[in-house]
Amino acid sequence: MTETARQITSDGDGFILADEDRQAIEHERDHYEQPQAACIEALKIVQRRHGWVPDAAIPVIAEVLGIGPASVEGVATFYSLIFRQPVGRHVILVCDSSSCFLNDYDELLEALSARLGIGLGQTTEDGRFTLLPVCCLGACDRGPALMVDDDTYGPVAPDDVATLLEGYA
């Protein structure tokens, strides 16, 4: 590590909020009566750029919104779609709710795990995929369903998994 890098690390752990993101957060803030309300959106803005929300981003977001870091941290640890550790380039959300469960979700999960070599909550070694469970995706008429990033698929048969994942490099 270079001397400069070490200085940045000690001074805010190296997290730098992009100007564009700062502006986006400030824009969101104006939609509400109080700045706290933009907190979830701010976390999502940071996550869109970095893939996840590092600890060091919390005080920076708090500063932009003019609220305490604990108010941001409390929110960041509550919501399931805010990731607090690095995730893969693509996040797979597998619906594990009742209708998908009744439509052989177990077999789909098994096929995904076998193909990726990971279980729920894990990331592949090459950093390509993270596999997570998700609440009913509202695709029950086409279960079992899953999302890869912003795309929803269903029904997904175990045999479809390989082809499906090929589309995400």
Place this chain on the structure above:
Amino acid sequence: MSVSRYRSQLRQSAAERRAETHPLTWRLGEDGAMVGLGEYLDKDGYVAARKVLNHQSPDDVVATMKDANVRGRGGAGFSAGMKWSLTMKGQDIPRGYLVCNADEMEPGTFKDRLLLEQLPHLLIEGMIIGGYANHSRFGYIFLRGEYVEAARALARAIDEARAAGWLGNDIADSGYDFDIALHTGAGRYICGEETALINSLEGNRANPRAKPPFPGQSGAWGKPTVVNNVETFCNAPAVMLHGARWYQDLSGELSNDGGTKLYGVSGKVAMPGLWELPIGTSGSELLERAGGMRDGRALKAWLPGGGSTGFLLPEHLDAPLDFDTIGELGSRMGTGLLTVVNEDQSVLSLVRNLEQFFARESCGWCTPCRDGLPWTVKILQALEHGEGERGDLEMLDKLGGDLGPGKTFCAHAPGAAMPLQSALKYFREEFERGVVHPPRAAHADPIPVGVV
């Protein structure tokens, strides 16, 4: 081999859907495309809003909603008109907020998605009417983060509506100002609970709030706030245009509730899907429309409206699906989207799946829910593996009661108790089969079974 992208779809031909009988979906074509502003205007879009804003008082609107008996389509079935009549309004009361609950996450429910993706202007028009009736200055659509396609459609529709003067200041030269912002969530089923939703909207953890005060008295940022489900708002334009009597008549003799309902069926049926039908339509008709059970398997049980409703049996299929009737059968209509279980499927395993869902999604605010649900899951897992102990069923009975109404801060745990208690009632032998002696591994981690 190809996997298809999911697209929300109504399983009813355009020919079957008419303005007089299908107020929610008659504007939809067969292609599943979003109805944009131009098409919406061509099909009587915003006519109801113009009529209301220029010719009716907010009190008139509330009275019509009450007379029509539009009951909350999010699952609770509370009269929307009654809710609107309880909102604090007046010269010295600040104008508050109107919030659309588009946080659809109830297991087995995929109805609001259709309206959001394909009829966003209908929702906006319903919200303008609701905003006017409730003296609101601003509306939020609280949309679950995973509904990406719905977010696109809503963002486009809000822009279109604003550009055409249907949102903003002095809507339709009426002097009424109202605008809408889209608020997308970041997961957690509990955000669908009305007061937890308000906390989430304010950027806090989605813990529910004590009631009273009700949101209509003190909601978002302490101002009067009205929260309604997507489908509820989408009913408002037709009610205002055609009147309460017409709306009541849509359900005819089938039900005391008015209007139509987006009903659906999922599970192992031949053609799972979604239909707009008069409220009070029976489960057997829905099952028939869904082509019956898949692979000739028999129906064993069904959930009438999501994971937080109680199981019913095949013998209950002929009952009208409305809030009162299904309530009298010991369940709840909930969202009105049926989940069916066939004879090969284990109710015990399904209940374990449901309770795992509720345990994971508990916000952790109150003890019965935070601790009772994981405890329930452990017992169910033990029973599922044939490792249950004597006393486990009695403990589940007790947990079901302790998670019930009045014992917890919000309706999350009582919702979880419904499928559990009804499964224990109707399918007790499935649970009993999981009890063996001597106890095995499942109880190595000591669970204080039978000693409370």
